[in-house]
Amino acid sequence: MFKKMDKKATQRIEKEYKAMISNDSLYSIGRDSNDIYKWKTMIHGPRGTPYEGGIFNIDIKFPTDYPFKPPKFTFRTPIYHPNINDEGSICLDILKDKWTPTLTVEKVLLSITLLLEDPNPDDPLVPDIGQLFKNNRFLFDQRAREFTARHAND
Incomplete structure (x- = not known):
C-alpha cells in the first residue's frame, strides 16, 4: 500500500510541477534534480504591502502520502510577519487542519x-508582531518594509 501511495504522490507532484512550469504561473519554481519531493519557489511581495519589491524564497517538502497530507512550506528568506516565525514556519489553516x-x-x-497582503494577527505565530500589527499598524509596516529591504532584495 505504501508503494502505491508513493507512486500516486510522485505522479501528482510531477503533474503539478509540469502545470506550473508550462503555464505562466505567478511563481518561479524549481526542484531538486535528485528528489521530486523537494521544490524551491520564489514569490514576490504583493503590491501595496510592506513586502512589495521583495523576493521571498520558500522551500516545499512533500510527504510520501501527498496529496492526502499537506506539503511543508518553509520561508528561507527572513520576513517580518505575525504568521511566519524565525524558522520560516507558516501559520496557515490550509497547511494544517483545513488541508484537502x-x-x-x-x-x-x-x-x-x-496572507502577506492580509496578515491574521488574531492567530499569530509570533505574538509580539501580531500585537504590533493590531496596535500600531504604522510601526508594523515600517518594520516589515525595513526587514524586506534588508533580507528580500538580493
Whole structure:
C-alpha cells in the first residue's frame, strides 16, 4: 500500500510541477534534480504591502502520502510577519487542519501571497508582531518594509 501511495504522490507532484512550469504561473519554481519531493519557489511581495519589491524564497517538502497530507512550506528568506516565525514556519489553516487533496501547490502559494497582503494577527505565530500589527499598524509596516529591504532584495 505504501508503494502505491508513493507512486500516486510522485505522479501528482510531477503533474503539478509540469502545470506550473508550462503555464505562466505567478511563481518561479524549481526542484531538486535528485528528489521530486523537494521544490524551491520564489514569490514576490504583493503590491501595496510592506513586502512589495521583495523576493521571498520558500522551500516545499512533500510527504510520501501527498496529496492526502499537506506539503511543508518553509520561508528561507527572513520576513517580518505575525504568521511566519524565525524558522520560516507558516501559520496557515490550509497547511494544517483545513488541508484537502484538491488543493495544489499553486493554490497554497496564492494563499501565502494573500496572507502577506492580509496578515491574521488574531492567530499569530509570533505574538509580539501580531500585537504590533493590531496596535500600531504604522510601526508594523515600517518594520516589515525595513526587514524586506534588508533580507528580500538580493
